[in-house]
Structures are given as C-alpha cells and as structure tokens.
Amino acid sequence: MVVAGTIKANIGLVTLVVASFFTLQAQAQKPALQLIQDPASPNYGSVRVAGVDLYSIQRIQSMQFDFDDWKAIFPVMLQAANTQSDMPAILGSYSTDESSLIFTPRFRFVPGLTYEAQFNFPLLYSMLAEKPPYPSKDILSLSFTIDDLTSHPPTRVTQIYPTSSELPMNQLKLYLHFSGNMQKGQAYDNIQLFHSTGEAVEAPFLEIPQELWNSNGNRLTVLFDPGRIKRDLAPNLQMGLPLQEGRSYRLVIDKSWKDQFGNSLQREFVKEFKVVAVDRESPNPEKWKKVLPKAGTRDPIQLHFGEALDHALLQRMIWVLTEKNEQVEGSISITNVEKTWQFTPVEPWAEAEFNIAIDSRLEDLAGNSISRLFDTDLSKDTVSEERTIYIPISLITTSSID
Amino acid sequence: MRKLVFTMAVVFAAATLWASESELTGNFIKAKANIASFSTITFGPEGILFVGDSKSAKVFALDVDDKSPNNAKEAFNLADAEAKIAAFLGTTADNVIIHDVAANPISQNIYLAVSRANAKEVGFWKLPNDVAYANILLKIDWEKNISEVSLENISHSSAVLPNPKAEGEKNWRGSDNRTETITDMAYHKGKLYVAGISNEEFASTLRVMPFPFKGDVSASTIEIWHAAHGKYETQSPIRTLLPFEINNQDQLLAAYTCTPLVSIPVAQLQNGKHVKSKTLAELGAGNIPLDIISYRSEGKERILIANASRSLMRIEPADLEKQKEGLTIDVDDRNTAGVPYVPLSGVGILQIDNLTSMKTMSWYYNVCQMDHSI
Numbered sequence: 001m002v003v004a005g006t007i008k009a010n011i012g013l014v015t016l017v018v019a020s021f022f023t024l025q026a027q028a029q030k031p032a033l034q035l036i037q038d039p040a041s042p043n044y045g046s047v048r049v050a051g052v053d054l055y056s057i058q059r060i061q062s063m064q065f066d067f068d069d070w071k072a073i074f075p076v077m078l079q080a081a082n083t084q085s086d087m088p089a090i091l092g093s094y095s096t097d098e099s100s101l102i103f104t105p106r107f108r109f110v111p112g113l114t115y116e117a118q119f120n121f122p123l124l125y126s127m128l129a130e131k132p133p134y135p136s137k138d139i140l141s142l143s144f145t146i147d148d149l150t151s152h153p154p155t156r157v158t159q160i161y162p163t164s165s166e167l168p169m170n171q172l173k174l175y176l177h178f179s180g181n182m183q184k185g186q187a188y189d190n191i192q193l194f195h196s197t198g199e200a201v202e203a204p205f206l207e208i209p210q211e212l213w214n215s216n217g218n219r220l221t222v223l224f225d226p227g228r229i230k231r232d233l234a235p236n237l238q239m240g241l242p243l244q245e246g247r248s249y250r251l252v253i254d255k256s257w258k259d260q261f262g263n264s265l266q267r268e269f270v271k272e273f274k275v276v277a278v279d280r281e282s283p284n285p286e287k288w289k290k291v292l293p294k295a296g297t298r299d300p301i302q303l304h305f306g307e308a309l310d311h312a313l314l315q316r317m318i319w320v321l322t323e324k325n326e327q328v329e330g331s332i333s334i335t336n337v338e339k340t341w342q343f344t345p346v347e348p349w350a351e352a353e354f355n356i357a358i359d360s361r362l363e364d365l366a367g368n369s370i371s372r373l374f375d376t377d378l379s380k381d382t383v384s385e386e387r388t389i390y391i392p393i394s395l396i397t398t399s400s401i402d
Numbered sequence: 403m404r405k406l407v408f409t410m411a412v413v414f415a416a417a418t419l420w421a422s423e424s425e426l427t428g429n430f431i432k433a434k435a436n437i438a439s440f441s442t443i444t445f446g447p448e449g450i451l452f453v454g455d456s457k458s459a460k461v462f463a464l465d466v467d468d469k470s471p472n473n474a475k476e477a478f479n480l481a482d483a484e485a486k487i488a489a490f491l492g493t494t495a496d497n498v499i500i501h502d503v504a505a506n507p508i509s510q511n512i513y514l515a516v517s518r519a520n521a522k523e524v525g526f527w528k529l530p531n532d533v534a535y536a537n538i539l540l541k542i543d544w545e546k547n548i549s550e551v552s553l554e555n556i557s558h559s560s561a562v563l564p565n566p567k568a569e570g571e572k573n574w575r576g577s578d579n580r581t582e583t584i585t586d587m588a589y590h591k592g593k594l595y596v597a598g599i600s601n602e603e604f605a606s607t608l609r610v611m612p613f614p615f616k617g618d619v620s621a622s623t624i625e626i627w628h629a630a631h632g633k634y635e636t637q638s639p640i641r642t643l644l645p646f647e648i649n650n651q652d653q654l655l656a657a658y659t660c661t662p663l664v665s666i667p668v669a670q671l672q673n674g675k676h677v678k679s680k681t682l683a684e685l686g687a688g689n690i691p692l693d694i695i696s697y698r699s700e701g702k703e704r705i706l707i708a709n710a711s712r713s714l715m716r717i718e719p720a721d722l723e724k725q726k727e728g729l730t731i732d733v734d735d736r737n738t739a740g741v742p743y744v745p746l747s748g749v750g751i752l753q754i755d756n757l758t759s760m761k762t763m764s765w766y767y768n769v770c771q772m773d774h775s776i
Contacts, residue, residue, distance in 0.1 A: 088486060090489070107492050110494075
C-alpha cells in the first residue's frame, strides 16, 4: 500500500473493504485513504483514513474536534470545487473506530461526480501536539468517482456448504457463498430456517452483529448456536439442539438481502436437508482412503474421508510437502459432498517421497476436529495437542491404492 | 435554469422593546428539534428563528445562539453562492434548492432553508416547496463561511398546527396540498402570524400564536375578492404577509397567487371566525408573489414585493391609506387595479427580507450581495 507519497488513484469503483474487527486488527500500519461503499445506505458510503495507530486515535478522541477542525485535517470535497480555494468542504460527520478516522457525508454522494478526500498528516499531529508515529510531511489524497449503480447485475447465492442433504443433529456451521459482495448487517433478517411443516425454527443461529464474512466479503459463516449444541449449557438445557434427528428442514435465503450496489438478490435460495444422528467422533486420518497418482502425471492426490468435512477448512488445512519440506504448488478441489479432497499439482509429480500434511484443527460438520471433539467433557476426556499430522506417501510410476 | 435572485432589505423597527430572555425563552428546552421541513423561516425578537414546518404541521422557535451585533461589517459579495452551497452539500448547483432566506437582525448572518433536490423543477407555478421539503438549515456569516445550524441539541419550543391537510392530495399546480400548510409567517407584537391552508371548508387560514408558545392557537379562515378572477375565494393560501399599520390600525398586508394584495384587520382575527379581507390591489395575473417587506428608502418607509413572474414592486404606504374601499370589480387578466406600484429592476428576485434599517441584501442567482440598495 502506498503511503509515503501522495495516493492519487482515479478509481471508478473501489473494492468494498470489510471493516470487521478481524481485518482491522491486522492493519496496524501507515494510514491510507479508502472509500467504503455502501450504496444502499442513505449517504452511499464513507471515506476512511485507515491504519491509524490506537494511541493517536485515543488522542484524537480526547481532543473532541469540531467540524471545522476535522475539515482542516481530513476534508472531503467535490473535485470540481476543489480547484477554487474558497469552496467549502462537504458537510458530514466525523468519527473514529479503533484504527480509522471516518467521514460520513450528510447527503448521499452523487453518481457521476468526482470527489477528493485529503488527509493532512502533519496538521493532525501539530493539532494533537504529538510527535507523529513516523515522519511524513505528506498530505494524502484520494479522488473517487461514484458509479452509476444501476449498471450492476444483482448478486446471487452460488452455494451453501455443506452441500449434503443430510446433516448431523449437531451441525455447527453453514457457509453461504455469494457471487459478489453483500451489504453488512442484514444477514440474520434474511436467513431463515423452517421445519418441513413450514413452522420457523426458533433462534437456531448464533447472531453475531459484526457477521462473519471472509476477507473478500463474499462468504458468510453462520453458526448454529453453540450454546444449544453443547450439552448441559443453559441454552441447551432450555431449548435443546436447534436441529432434531429424523426431521427435515428448509433453509431459505431471502431475496430481499441487498448486495453492495443496493440490488436485491437475483432469487431466493433454498436448501433442504434431513437431520441424522449426532456426530461425536473426531475425523481420523488413519481411516481415510488415499488415491495416489502415478509419478510423471498431473493426476490428483485424493483423500476420501468417508464423511463430509468442513468445506472452508479443507481449502487450507491439508497440503502436500516435498521431501525438502517445500509446499507443492497446485489446486485443491472438494468434491463428493465434501467427503473427498483432491489436490492437482501445477507440475507433474516427481517419482519421490511426499508428505500429506494435515492441520489437526481440521473439523467435520459438527465442529469435531482431529485433535478434539467440539462438545467434550474436559474433566474426563483426553484432548490431544494441536499439531500437524504427516502422512508419508511415495509416488511411483504405477498407480497404487492404499 | 431559472435565475434565482434574492433581495433582502431590512427595516429595523426603531426601538424594539425586548422582553427579558427568561420571558421569551423560559419554556424552551435544549434537545433535538425534530423538524421535518423548513417550509418557511423568519426571525422574531432576540434572534429567535421561527421555522414553519408544513410536513409535521408544527411551528418551531429556535434559539440559534447568534446574538452578537454585527452592524459595523463591510458589505460583501459572495460570488458563486449557490455552487458553494451545493459543494458544501456534496453536489452541484442544479441539485440544490434554496427555499427561504432570513437575515438575523442582530448578527446579520443569513439563514437559508435548503434541500438537495432537482432545481430544474422550480419554475413557472412551481415554487421550491412544490418540488421538495427543505431539510437542512444553513447559515452564511459575514466571513462568507457556510455552516449547518445543528438541530441535535438546540434550545427551542414548538407548537402544533391543528387541522392540517392530509398528505397525498394534489393542488391545481400538481403539488401536495400538505406543502402549503404553512406558506409564510410574521412575528408582530408578541404574536406569530402563520399563513397557510387547513383541512377546513374554507382552506385559506391565518393562525395566530401568542409567543412564547403556550398551546393556544387561534385560526381564522380568510376570504378575498380576487379581481383577476372576478370572484370571492377562500381556498388559495396567502403567499406572503406583512404586519403593517394602515390608518393607525394594525393590519396584515397579504399577497396571493395571481396576484391580489389585501389587508386583514388584526383585530378581527379571532378563533373560528371567517374574516373578509379588503382587496387593495390587483397586481396582475400569471404571477406568484414571493415576499413582502417594508423598508426605508429616501427617508421614508416603503413596501416592496418580490414576484416569481413580475418585477420587484414598490408601493407607497400613503397609497394604501387612500384605497378606502376594497376592490369588487372584475379586472382583465393583463391589467392591474387599485393601489399603484412602481416596478423596480430586479426581475427574478425570489426572496426578500429585512436586514437593518440602513442596509439591504440582495441574493441574485449565484451571488449573495450584501448592502445592496434597491
């Protein structure tokens, strides 16, 4: 990210930055200006100076700057107006979060108009009477043109994981995949779970206000309420598990959920499933069936688990190492209703020894990892340490099945 | 786009006896003022700004905390004024409408009722309030700074207008009747006069609210002889009014669309009463009068009317006194009758108000000019 110099990027559409507490914590770095678009909000979005250190934020909060102070430090202007020195900065409100300064315009940014935000780094620290965290005399600036939103096709749900039509009674997570970025704050109004009779299931999910989005903003993790799943916790005792064995359910993603451009989803998405017995067993790599490719080919390594595992974790918790402990480049695909992991290398397999590495935090659908059960009595059960498990394999020119 | 010009000229009542602050603002509360629309704004005593809110059918009295006298300031021109207001609101001048302008007689700062709406829709028979509800109150000070008057925590009081028109009915100009709940206001001798329409059979209504507001509102319906139409009318609201003494009697001078000028005796404004006004003049059809003020020029008090489709009109108070009988004739569309006026330069001036006895202010399209002589 450019910081020391002036950022002057004329951007049509800035990728939505997910301002969840997860990503922000990772951004303790030099400040940068960003446009955060939320077209369905009354003011279209906000402009941020992201990456401000916590001490500076606290000092800024203690100063209680008024609008005149703020607009000197962090003005946002019409770019056409900016050519004349006496044109005013745009009316709006300024606020802070743990790592950003935030400008929200009083009135909506207008499609087709170009705006310019500036952040006067030296002035801020002179007003704070503080030494800047790093030396800079620069005024950052960002110009942005607001897009005509009507030109964007509506977003749709591309898949819900697990894809299986049978879920264990103690199913822990659902992953909702979208074709684009969705607006935040609407998830729990638009995800509904019904019995096959049509009756709504009461409070099945853990409602997290921040919502659990991936960093690309196109995958939402929804948790069945863990308090109802873990035995003997109060919600479990009062309400029981959200899902009942033997019953059928309809998960409905409502069409009215808005995407980042303010469009409703293309269509409603329905997933029907039947609930089977609870799963209280950890995945056991020793029981997995391996299908190994012949050396010299680019055929995949396949692992057949005999049960569905967590789709998101499978993307990153199994990998292949060479004898020299280097990760083999390739692509992962998850097939067979998440019961099969396969890895296709970029280069043909060498005739050599490899290790399949497995993070023991890999979970099944009920959140049981290789190293521990999701719902376990710590006073009785033994819990193995989190570790990487290695399965040595030897690839030869003749295909073999283990 | 239509040229938008405002002229503000102020006649400062020579010696105003202000009640003590506790008397006028004693029942004010400091809290958020929930104003839904700034349909019309006018200053009262002690720098109190009255806001007529047609959308919520209420009148607000705001202590805008702007009482530093500012008489010594140099005159100035604020060029490109509307573009600057628009830039302040994050848009361009064609997306901003200025609905009303009022000058604080103490500080001489200028207050504006503004909306971010399509200014191209304002035009013949379409006033700003016909196009949108003004939803923001701005101030321009003598350093030419534009700022928002925040309503979040402001000392204020309010009064409810009984029997407003429901939203959703259209008038002959195609705008919502509700927007004419309050068309103009004037403060005079402890009372706020609020012109507009109600849901009564005779819609045109003058409400009188003693200030400080105590909940008592008297409402009179008003009848006029509309000479250009050749008939008595009770539906159209007063567009602009001015408390004025004629023949030593307190009167309200009121101008109507298309364009009768009438006088209404203040003494007759009693709750529930139907008041017949006296038509002093027919100022000409095809026009909406926008503002009426009295001001001082050439050593005497005069009356000035700004119009949507006619020039500025100057009227001599002596001519009002000479008009002994009200007009009852049918005047041809193109003609005028009754009290004469002198047309002044200033076509397209949309608003006028008072600044001080000696100073005037004009707001031409895109230029705010202080100390302008009319």
